[in-house]
Amino acid sequence: QVQLVESGGGLVSTGGSLRLSCAASGFTLDRVTIGWFRQVPGKEREAVSCIDMTDGTTYYKDTVKGRFTIYRDSAKNTVYLQMFSLKPEDTAIYYCAAGYDIVIVPTRAAVEPLEFDYWGQGTQVTVSS
Numbered sequence: 469q470v471q472l473v474e475s476g477g478g479l480v481s482t483g484g485s486l487r488l489s490c491a492a493s494g495f496t497l498d499r500v501t502i503g504w505f506r507q508v509p510g511k512e513r514e515a516v517s518c519i520d521m522t523d524g525t526t527y528y529k530d531t532v533k534g535r536f537t538i539y540r541d542s543a544k545n546t547v548y549l550q551m552f553s554l555k556p557e558d559t560a561i562y563y564c565a566a567g568y569d570i571v572i573v574p575t576r577a578a579v580e581p582l583e584f585d586y587w588g589q590g591t592q593v594t595v596s597s
Contacts, residue, residue, distance in 0.1 A: 470494040470586050472564050477591030480554055486593060488549040490564030497521045497540065501570040502547040503584055504538065506560035506593075513563070515579035517549060520572040527572050527579055532558075554595045561590040 476488040490502060503518040517538040518527040526538055537550045547564065565584035572579070 470566075472566060472586055472588035474562065474564050474588040474591040477562060477593045479594045479596065481596050482555060484554050484595070485550070485552045486554065488551070488562055488564075488591060488593070490547045490549075490588060492545045492547075492566065495566075497542065497545055497547065497566070500566045500568055501572055501584075502538075502540070503565045503567070503570075503579060504547075504549045505563045505565060505581060506558075507563070507590075508560045513581045515581070516562070518570070518572050518579050519547060520570070521547075525572045525574070527574060527576055529578075551593075554593075556595050556597045558593060559595050560593060562593050563590045564588045 471493045473491045501520050504516045505513045506516050507513040516529050516532055517536055519538045535553045540547045566586040567584035570583045
């Protein structure tokens with residue numbers, strides 16, 4: 469059974485840091501793309517960062533470039549999202565997702581949720597001002 473489990477969310481102050489984890493089970497991450505998305509009530513789910521596990525190519529939403537880093541630990545079948553310099557506008561539920569045959573290039577304007585097949589349950593990130 470394919471499963472993605474996020475963890476690491478919480479409450480931090482502006483400028484703080486968090487590291488989110490996405491642990492996969494039921495499949496290996498070798499040939500998928502993993503995406504981190506976030507959503508706030510009333511708004512569409514948006515891609516924050518993605519990594520193509522076949523070659524390590526990454527994508528970042530413009531507003532998180534230089535603050536967030538996505539990376540993998542293949543031995544643990546886990547992908548992480550390290551978040552620095554957090555801002556109140558980063559407050560959201562963060563989801564990880566997995567999908568196949570997704571073309572990831574750093575210059576993509578956006579990555580769409582519909583491209584992904586499997587989703588975790590989400591973890592809340594709250595950044596206080």
